[in-house]
Amino acid sequence: MQFDTSGMCRYTRRRHYAAERTGYYMASSITIVGLGPGEWNDLTLQAYAVLVGAAAEGQAVYFRTLIHPTIERMKEEITGLRCESFDHYYDESQNWETLYQQIAEEVCTLAAAQPVIYAVPGHPLIGEASVQRVLSLARERGLSTSIVAGVSFLEPVCTALELDPLDTGTQLVDATTLAALNDDEVAGKIIPTLPLLVGQVYNRRLASAVKLALSEIYPDEWPVKLVRAAGVGADETVVTLPLYELDRGTNLANHLSTLYVPSIDALTALRLPETLRYITMRLRREPDGCPWDRKQTHQSLTRYVIEETYEVVEALGENDMEKLADELG
Structure with missing residues (x-):
């Protein structure tokens, strides 16, 4: 040729x-x-x-x-x-x-x-x-x-954010994949205690669906960053805004938009099983853990387990879902 x-x-x-x-x-x-x-x-x-x-x-x-x-x-x-x-x-x-x-x-x-x-x-x-x-x-x-x-889009996005994705254990997900999750699936797919990059947030409708999905595990006011036209000279912008405003601006999301969600503290991520493990470790660790918790054994907790079980059974018998949720934590 x-x-x-x-x-x-x-x-x-x-x-x-x-x-x-x-x-x-x-x-x-x-x-x-x-x-x-x-x-x-x-x-x-x-x-x-x-x-x-x-x-x-x-x-x-x-x-x-x-x-x-x-x-x-x-x-x-x-x-x-x-x-x-x-x-x-x-x-x-x-x-x-x-x-x-x-x-x-x-x-x-x-x-x-x-x-x-x-x-x-x-x-x-x-x-x-x-x-x-x-x-x-x-x-x-x-x-x-x-x-x-x-x-890839990762190089300019990480440059704009001054982010090393490997060092921070950053998660990566496509916006349409995230938007398609059911409410009860989000916590099983996204770990909020690690940073998250959401790619291809290409329009306001998709931004709205992404916002609703992330609201299942992040506070509505959690500060996020929308990176637009990363690496494209003067067109590159990084907009910091609370999560609930992600779909408020008509011109924010486009085909060159990537959302960055910083990690949250372990105690803030209350819907994760990992948080329960973290709380348990914190209560029982030396020397600043809870003295009462550090003394407990499986045997000493038996009476409390029985008491809580009866309360769960009572909530089930009353068909009180709010009470049941409270008893199950």
Whole structure:
């Protein structure tokens, strides 16, 4: 494949030379390309080569979303690039659980007829739930796949927050996954005593669902940070606000938004079994624990266990759920 590089800047010539060296290799049914977090310079040479090759072959590239800072520059730099997107699913979908499944279904249906290039923000395998569904469905249907890596959203987000995710044990979850949880499932999926990053908080409706889910285990006033357009020059912003205001602003959440939820103190996380263990350890530890608790044994607690059991049975007999909840702690 040969390109006319006359009149191009050095950086653009490098990309075209990379495309020549790499070639346009389409052995896989589905090629999944990472576009990086948003800066044009973060697009890898390999990703650029695949996109240039697609334009040269007249093949459409299917973007999960066209709401990404690199798209306009990409259209300018790569002549003849045909862009298709799945943006309409975000407005049409009524169910967070099926949103990415719908995209995966369409990608795999297209790939059954001809090779498909599916482009996603960031790195395809980091915080990109749609890709996991594409890979799973492709395996079921016997479709081959290949991954073209990209810079993930984590690097610029962690830079903006001055956060080392490994040092702090940070959790990572997709906003649609979190929004799809039932109220009684949230505490089993999220550990509030560890920091949390929620990716792809792409609109106000999803921000509202995320807020309600997190309110099951965090105080409504808990301060959170919404990172928007991380790594995209002057567009990058970090907004600190209480959790209950997450969906109040109409322009806060978009396709480049990541929510950071700081960890809470162990005694604040009252709905976690881990908190009970922490309280027990604190009461019984030397030398500042509770003297009465430190003296107790299994045998000395027998009378209290029997007394509490009778109270639970009484609440059950009265069908008083509020009293039962109180007795069970």
